Amino acid sequence: MSDLTPAASVSSYYAASARAFAGLPALQGEVRCDVCVIGGGITGLSSALELAERGFTVVLLEGRTVGWGASGRSGGQVITGYACEMATLAELTSRADAQRLWEMSLEAVDLVQQRVTRHAIDCDWRTGQLHVAIKPRQIAELARYQRSLAEDYGYPKLEWLEGAALAEHIVSPRYLAGLLDLRAGHLHPLNFTVGLAAAARAAGVRLYEHSLALRVTRGAAPVVHTAAGQVHARQLVFAGNAWLGRLAPELDSRIMPVGTYIIASEPLGAARAKALMPSDAAVTDINFVLDYFRRSADHRVLFGGRVSYSGITPPDLVASMRRRMVAVFPSLADVRVDYAWGGFVDITLNRAPHFGRLEKNLYFAQGFSGHGMAITGLAGRLMAEAIAGDSSRLDVFARIPHRAFPGGRWLRTPSLMLAMLYYRLRDLL
Numbered sequence: 001m002s003d004l005t006p007a008a009s010v011s012s013y014y015a016a017s018a019r020a021f022a023g024l025p026a027l028q029g030e031v032r033c034d035v036c037v038i039g040g041g042i043t044g045l046s047s048a049l050e051l052a053e054r055g056f057t058v059v060l061l062e063g064r065t066v067g068w069g070a071s072g073r074s075g076g077q078v079i080t081g082y083a084c085e086m087a088t089l090a091e092l093t094s095r096a097d098a099q100r101l102w103e104m105s106l107e108a109v110d111l112v113q114q115r116v117t118r119h120a121i122d123c124d125w126r127t128g129q130l131h132v133a134i135k136p137r138q139i140a141e142l143a144r145y146q147r148s149l150a151e152d153y154g155y156p157k158l159e160w161l162e163g164a165a166l167a168e169h170i171v172s173p174r175y176l177a178g179l180l181d182l183r184a185g186h187l188h189p190l191n192f193t194v195g196l197a198a199a200a201r202a203a204g205v206r207l208y209e210h211s212l213a214l215r216v217t218r219g220a221a222p223v224v225h226t227a228a229g230q231v232h233a234r235q236l237v238f239a240g241n242a243w244l245g246r247l248a249p250e251l252d253s254r255i256m257p258v259g260t261y262i263i264a265s266e267p268l269g270a271a272r273a274k275a276l277m278p279s280d281a282a283v284t285d286i287n288f289v290l291d292y293f294r295r296s297a298d299h300r301v302l303f304g305g306r307v308s309y310s311g312i313t314p315p316d317l318v319a320s321m322r323r324r325m326v327a328v329f330p331s332l333a334d335v336r337v338d339y340a341w342g343g344f345v346d347i348t349l350n351r352a353p354h355f356g357r358l359e360k361n362l363y364f365a366q367g368f369s370g371h372g373m374a375i376t377g378l379a380g381r382l383m384a385e386a387i388a389g390d391s392s393r394l395d396v397f398a399r400i401p402h403r404a405f406p407g408g409r410w411l412r413t414p415s416l417m418l419a420m421l422y423y424r425l426r427d428l429l
């Protein structure tokens with residue numbers, strides 16, 4: 001698959017403000033371990049860390065550098081729940097499984113904060129995340145969401161905001177109402193990911209960068225082949241997100257890589273940034289193609305949005321992203337955009353996460369559908385639990401049914417573009 005923006009992670013605000021992390025060597029020659037993890041994003045690093053803490057010997061292969069993928073480029077919003085609605089999960093599974101999935105999403109958010117504290121990860125964690133309504137019908141949608149979480153899932157913690165109460169968090173003419181979640185929050189995703197890598201190494205994980213897994217020999221004693229070496233393992237974890245491709249065709253057919261983009265304004269100074277988002281909560285609207293934004297620790301606005309179903313970066317990216325930002329914050333019409341970058345999210349057909357086993361010693365977690373900052377960490381924990389002998393929690397996810405994208409590898413893109421057109425029109429109406 002073509003690389004959306006090979007240079008993008010390099011030119012991103014996150015790369016420019018990353019904490020120092022010494023590069024790691026590429027794999028050379030043969031190594032042996034209990035578990036080989038493929039992918040150095042949060043999913044892979046979390047599973048490697050949890051496995052090492054359970055006493056397994058672990059080798060992790062990252063094809064580029066730690067955090068190169070979505071984990072190091074993301075909007076950094078650590079959000080409860082999933083990309084699809086809880087009602088969808090209840091329909092796909094059962095009411096009881098949906099309840100467990102909701103509770104695990106809360107555990108996922110708490111796990112991020114616990115790891116930040118436990119491993120002293122310097123990643124600008126801030127509490128508070130806000131969902132906002134742009135249109136009157138979205139007010140009703142937000143109210144339904146709040147009621148359902150309180151009544152059906154026992155989560156009465158979302159705070160309803162309108163008028164002056166909303167302006168304590170977001171000062172914009174665009175929004176009519178909001179729901180504040182103080183269990184959620186936001187962070188610098190690349191620094192968090194790199195911090196996880198340091199924790200995994202300290203726990204004994206052997207981590208190799210620039211070590212793309214080119215081929216996997218499956219079986220009772222699987223072997224992962226890179227250009228210059230081989231890993232002999234008893235179990236494998238696939239955590240390559242949108243980039244696994246032909247390494248695992250069964251997984252590739254169930255996700256679709258979709259590009260999404262972020263710009264970073266010039267530093268605005270503390271007072272100007274605070275005047276826009278006084279409480280420092282992160283914000284996301286509830287359009288299908290949504291805007292998501294927050295303040296950075298050095299007082300920029302990091303503004304995310306747009307999507308590319310073709311995987312091709314839109315030619316007018318910076319200008320169109322700036323227009324979206326100015327629609328939310330008209331006072332930013334004159335500010336400079338210092339950075340713009342993109343990355344792929346791995347969406348599934350139903351937007352529910354896709355975790356499980358391909359064979360009895362081959363685990364995977366993917367399909368976070370743009371909502372993975374928290375759930376990735378939990379996915380790693382669940383795969384480690386399963387490898388250690390208790391798959392009961394991973395199985396709750398594995399029971400979610402998933403279908404391949406229609407059209408196969410080549411035609412899934414036009415099919416998806418057509419389907420998405422419907423939702424884009426709905427956003428506009």
Ligand SMILES: Cc1cc2nc3c(=O)[nH]c(=O)nc-3n(C[C@H](O)[C@H](O)[C@H](O)COP(=O)(O)OP(=O)(O)OC[C@H]3O[C@@H](n4cnc5c(N)ncnc54)[C@H](O)[C@@H]3O)c2cc1C
Pocket residue numbers: 038039040041042043044061062063064065066067068069070071072073074075076077078079211212213214239240241242243244247260261262292304342343344345365366368369370371372373374376
């Ligand atoms: C621009 C953007 C904004 C986002 N904003 C948010 C947000 O605000 N909140 C939220 O919850 N989620 C957000 N997401 C989604 C979230 O970032 C992802 O769901 C999450 O980071 C996925 O983590 P991962 O570890 O599964 O995958 P990745 O972080 O993509 O890591 C996969 C890694 O595997 C490596 N790899 C792949 N194939 C191989 C191979 N064959 N051999 C070796 N290595 C390989 C890749 O190089 C990559 O580093 C966003 C995503 C993007 C792109």
